[in-house]
Amino acid sequence: MNTNLFEWGVAERPMVGEAQSGDLYMVKPLGDNILFAVADGLGHGPAASEAARLALKTVEESAHKPLVQVLENCDQRLRQTRGVVLTIALFNALDNSMEWVGVGNVQGVLVRSAPEGKAVAESLLLSRGILGGVLPPVRTAVLRIDSGDTLVLATDGVRQGFEDGLVMLETPEKTAEGILTRDGLNTDDALVLVATLNGRAR
Numbered sequence: 226m227n228t229n230l231f232e233w234g235v236a237e238r239p240m241v242g243e244a245q246s247g248d249l250y251m252v253k254p255l256g257d258n259i260l261f262a263v264a265d266g267l268g269h270g271p272a273a274s275e276a277a278r279l280a281l282k283t284v285e286e287s288a289h290k291p292l293v294q295v296l297e298n299c300d301q302r303l304r305q306t307r308g309v310v311l312t313i314a315l316f317n318a319l320d321n322s323m324e325w326v327g328v329g330n331v332q333g334v335l336v337r338s339a340p341e342g343k344a345v346a347e348s349l350l351l352s353r354g355i356l357g358g359v360l361p362p363v364r365t366a367v368l369r370i371d372s373g374d375t376l377v378l379a380t381d382g383v384r385q386g387f388e389d390g391l392v393m394l395e396t397p398e399k400t401a402e403g404i405l406t407r408d409g410l411n412t413d414d415a416l417v418l419v420a421t422l423n424g425r426a427r
Contacts, residue, residue, distance in 0.1 A: 233420035234398025247273025248416035276306035303357025338373030382415025
């Protein structure tokens with residue numbers, strides 16, 4: 226799929242034996258910004274899906290606010306649910322920067338474009354905790370992002386360290402499918418979102 230500046234794709238599946246996944250995502254253009262979010266409801270099944278849907282609804286409603294405040298709003302709204310872990314990345318097209326933050330274990334990786342050498346991956350430093358349970362002190366990080374760089378968000382249904390030996394295929398969707406096929410676990414819901422910046426770096 227394409228949002229002009231980004232081409233992106235998703236691969237997802239529920240845990241074996243479940244019809245509904247608790248791992249959900251959102252891609253939302255916001256003027257000169259684009260917001261990517263992946264939420265993982267604790268456990269699996271309908272209750273996990275309900276919590277993740279409420280989290281993403283809250284992110285969407287709060288998207289104009291600073292990311293730390295978005296997380297705080299989610300934490301308040303999710304108190305009556307089983308809770309979620311959540312990672313958000315916000316791209317600003319005006320200065321080609323990306324701000325990202327995560328609570329829990331939705332992995333975030335930025336793969337730098339490297340046409341003449343091995344790609345370099347930078348990982349998001351996650352804060353331990355649960356939205357709707359125990360919200361730790363959180364801090365966002367801001368990175369420069371250039372044309373060809375790729376953001377990967379993956380829930381804990383994907384093996385940690387999946388970025389080692391990561392193969393970038395012809396489209397983000399195929400790359401996401403490749404990650405899920407190679408590194409997806411059968412013991413949980415799993416989701417991989419891959420987004421590559423198409424826009425010319427300023």
